[in-house]
Amino acid sequence: MALSQNFARLTHYSPRGVDPDDPALVLAMPLVLQIEKATPPARADLLAAAAQATALACLDPRSEPGAPWAAEFDAWCAGRIRKIARRARGAQWAAAADLPGVTAQVGQAQARAFVPGPVGTTDRRLTKLQIEGTDVEGELPGTPIVDGRGARLCLWVAPDLPMTVGKLAAQVAHASMLGAVLVPTDQAQRWFDDGCPVQVCQADRRRWAELLEGETRGAAIVVRDAGYTEIAPGSATVIAAPLPAG
Incomplete structure (x- = not known):
């Protein structure tokens, strides 16, 4: 598998892409x-599943040059990457699973990342799903667990920045695909084969400051939101940093 080519696509991603004039042509990953x-x-678990599904989709063999999803992922990564998170249950979830994409499961949580495309032509099985009110309760751990299960990244959530789980799912998903370049080359294939496992943790203010400093050394990657929903433009939302193997 030419996994390195898909990693290279993420390495060269630039957030300075320009949106098309027609809003219906804006590209997004559902x-x-x-x-x-x-x-x-x-x-x-739900946030980790969203992050892992996104990384898996970006690195999937069907996204490689010449493969069925290549054009869609190339175009999406060449623009201002957007993700739109929705919730589904029961028959809605089963119907959505028929569309091209990758599902990840963490614990009892499942999330599916779909092939990106213009928002104006998104399949009705997805557009009818609810965006607002996508939330679940629960606390995020403050410390990652190094347990030898293959996780290579920790996705740290910003302190003092409340977000619904739908909004945060899009942020950690973004962090997983950009943070994939932090996985050592000799571990990349195993990480993919293991399902691109990550841990999602809540940073306190001290940890957050340290992680921001790590960005300047190339030891971490910061996701800064465009500010279309919920939070102010330029807000640092999630930081991806390497997690030592157990």
Whole structure:
């Protein structure tokens, strides 16, 4: 598998892409979170599933040059990357799973990342799903667990920046795909084969300041939001940093 070519696409991503004049032609990756009403998943697991599904989709063999998804991922990564998170349950989730994409499961939580495309032509099975009110309760751990299960990245969530789980899912998903370049080359294939495992943790102010300093050394990658929903433009939302292997 030419995994290195897909990693290279993420390495050369630039957030300075220009949107088309027609809003319907704006490219976005749909993300769907399975949130059953009677048995909602744990917040940390759901966020990790969203992040892992996104990384898996970006690195999938179907995204490689000449493969069926290559053109869509090339165009998406060449612009201002957007993700739109929705929630689904029951039959809605089953219907969405028929569309091209990759599903990840962490614990009892599942999320699916779909092939990006113009928002104006997104399949009805996705557009009818709810965006508002996409939230689940639960606390994020403050310290990562190094347990030898293959995780190579920790995605640290900003302190004092409340976000719904739908908004945060898009942020950690962004961090997973950009943070993939922090995975050592000799570990990249195993990380992909293991399902691109990550941990999602809550940073306190001290840890956050240290992580921001790490960005200047190339030891971390910071996601800064465009400010279209919920938070102010330029807000640092999530930081991806390497996690030592157990």
